[in-house]
Amino acid sequence: MALTDDGAASVAAPLANAGPAVEARGLRMRYGDDDVLKGVDLTAAPGEVIVLLGPNGAGKTTTIEILEGFRMRSAGEVAVLGTDPAVGGEAWRARLGIVLQSWRDHGNWRVREMLAHFAAHYTPYATAERPRPRDVDALLEAVGLADRARAKVSSLSGGQRRRLDVAVGIVGRPELLFLDEPTAGFDPLARRDFHDLVHRLADEEGTTVLLTTHDLDEAEKLADRILILADGRIVAEGSADELARRVGTGSEVRWTRDGQRFVHAAPDGTAFVRELLEQHGDAVTGLEVRRASLEDAYMEMVARHESGRTAEAAAALEGIGR
């Protein structure tokens, strides 16, 4: 997916020597009596792609909306591009790109017209390092909507509308991009193009990206760092590999011998395979070794916290019964 247009290829990471793009300490959010965020700490370095994972209702959207300045936190320290989002003005907001989970309805507008409208908003905020806005036609091409430029927004398919959301999110060449479940409804090709786009934004323009998804394969492909949010806190963070290694479920080895298929869970896959081949040599075919995946790690970490919560609730109930 081509992203660059006039002069954009030379856009360097403008924040390379600056502090973190996002920093939150002890972030709390309470809705009524419900403590949704109970002390979230997170940092995103300039140019880093962070993926926030967590079960439904964990507080991912809440976290992102606080960082975007759309929601007021109950407590905690937050700095986004060096500014507290609770007091961020228009010039600060123009440095952010935002793709919300739910669509803002502009059904009667035409695709190009709508993108051009948002683009114009960014003109006063152009800098030498970050020409703003992006060229609208190049961007429509980049997100695969060039042939729908004159279509009404209401006539787009779900996936096409989502592509338009992404285009609106990046038309101002943001330094920091928030994407809340951006690929919901994307077909496999659109998804791959989108992944390519995110890599380019980070690598070529130094854009920091904070993204939520329920697609673990997507998290693995995109993230420099994954944060898992459960029970109001970040319960684990690291690269997909680091998280997978941490659950330590070893490897699953599969092979065929004498026409029969075997599966074995081995703490040390390499040692097991060595022994298997020593014993049965050429008789072993179709050998596959699968180590713990991000999915295994995610399931285990979330389950651990869910069971902790269940135990806590049971203890509380016992206390009430006394």
Ligand SMILES: Nc1ncnc2c1ncn2[C@@H]1O[C@H](COP(=O)(O)OP(=O)(O)OP(=O)(O)O)[C@@H](O)[C@H]1O
């Ligand atoms: N405005 C609100 N008022 C009261 N409760 C809210 C409000 N917004 C969110 N919540 C609650 O806060 C919790 C976290 O919601 P949030 O949308 O942040 O979760 P999420 O991790 O983004 O979930 P999902 O994966 O389903 O999108 C949920 O229990 C939700 O019902």
